[in-house]
Amino acid sequence: MSKNGFFITIEGPEGAGKTTVFHHLAAMLSEDGVDLITTREPGGIRISERIREIILNPEHEEMDGKTEALLYAAARRQHLVEKIEPALKEGKVVLCDRFIDSSLAYQGYARGLGIDEVLTINQFAIGQTMPDLTLFFDIDPEIGLERIVRNKGREVNRLDSESISFHQKVCEGYQEVLKRYPDRMVVIDASKPLEEVIQSAYSAVKAVTNG
Numbered sequence: 041m042s043k044n045g046f047f048i049t050i051e052g053p054e055g056a057g058k059t060t061v062f063h064h065l066a067a068m069l070s071e072d073g074v075d076l077i078t079t080r081e082p083g084g085i086r087i088s089e090r091i092r093e094i095i096l097n098p099e100h101e102e103m104d105g106k107t108e109a110l111l112y113a114a115a116r117r118q119h120l121v122e123k124i125e126p127a128l129k130e131g132k133v134v135l136c137d138r139f140i141d142s143s144l145a146y147q148g149y150a151r152g153l154g155i156d157e158v159l160t161i162n163q164f165a166i167g168q169t170m171p172d173l174t175l176f177f178d179i180d181p182e183i184g185l186e187r188i189v190r191n192k193g194r195e196v197n198r199l200d201s202e203s204i205s206f207h208q209k210v211c212e213g214y215q216e217v218l219k220r221y222p223d224r225m226v227v228i229d230a231s232k233p234l235e236e237v238i239q240s241a242y243s244a245v246k247a248v249t250n251g
């Protein structure tokens with residue numbers, strides 16, 4: 041696919057503050073006149089939101105790890121062709137809450153399926169369309185999970201309920217992903233107060249989009 045837009049993803053463990061900062065960042069970039077669309081994974085469009093309901097349903101305890109990885113990749117494929125690629129083709133900035141790196145860290149590393157194996161199924165799903173910039177929200181998983189527990193309004197999904205050792209592995213998985221993609225990934229210290237995290241994310245985007 042030929043594209044002239046710019047693809048930004050936000051990644052990190054549970055409770056890192058991704059979604060909160062995502063909304064602030066979108067508002068700040070729109071204010072700057074950036075032609076932007078916002079979206080999330082799994083989800084973003086009708087079919088992928090339906091797949092999200094299946095994956096994250098806490099009652100689906102018996103879901104096999106490979107089934108999980110394939111469902112994320114299937115949701116990603118439909119999201120890509122229906123929403124992300126058309127927006128990039130039109131020259132827009134796409135801001136997406138989670139994308140392929142979540143699959144590499146959660147399914148590839150933490151579930152033990154293998155980062156290379158999960159990368160292969162995702163390459164089948166997305167071809168060459170990788171993020172241009174990824175903001176990685178770095179936080180101790182225990183602090184992230186504590187934030188979620190304090191946020192009483194948030195529903196707890198099937199992956200939130202995994203053990204602390206699973207969430208620690210997710211963080212190790214992200215460190216592996218960072219080693220693979222140092223050029224597009226920027227580490228944001230997500231343990232800082234919210235205003236500081238928002239400013240770091242905004243500065244990182246401005247630094248690569250020149251303005």
Ligand SMILES: Nc1ncnc2c1ncn2[C@@H]1O[C@H](COP(=O)(O)OP(=O)(O)OP(=O)(O)O)[C@@H](O)[C@H]1O
Nearest residue numbers: 053054055056057058059060187191232233234237
């Ligand atoms: N820098 C921060 N300091 C303290 N609390 C924060 C900070 N950023 C976000 N929070 C709070 O932490 C909770 C989780 O934030 P948020 O939902 O944005 O995280 P997330 O990374 O999107 O989590 P998940 O991936 O699990 O959906 C919210 O209650 C939010 O208000």
Ligand SMILES: Cc1cn([C@H]2C[C@H](O)[C@@H](COP(=O)(O)O)O2)c(=O)[nH]c1=O
Nearest residue numbers: 081082112138139142143146147199200
């Ligand atoms: C895209 C993607 C997501 N996940 C996990 C990460 C979270 O536990 C949920 C999504 O919930 P959120 O509140 O929207 O962050 O799904 C994953 O394991 N693999 C993926 O590819």
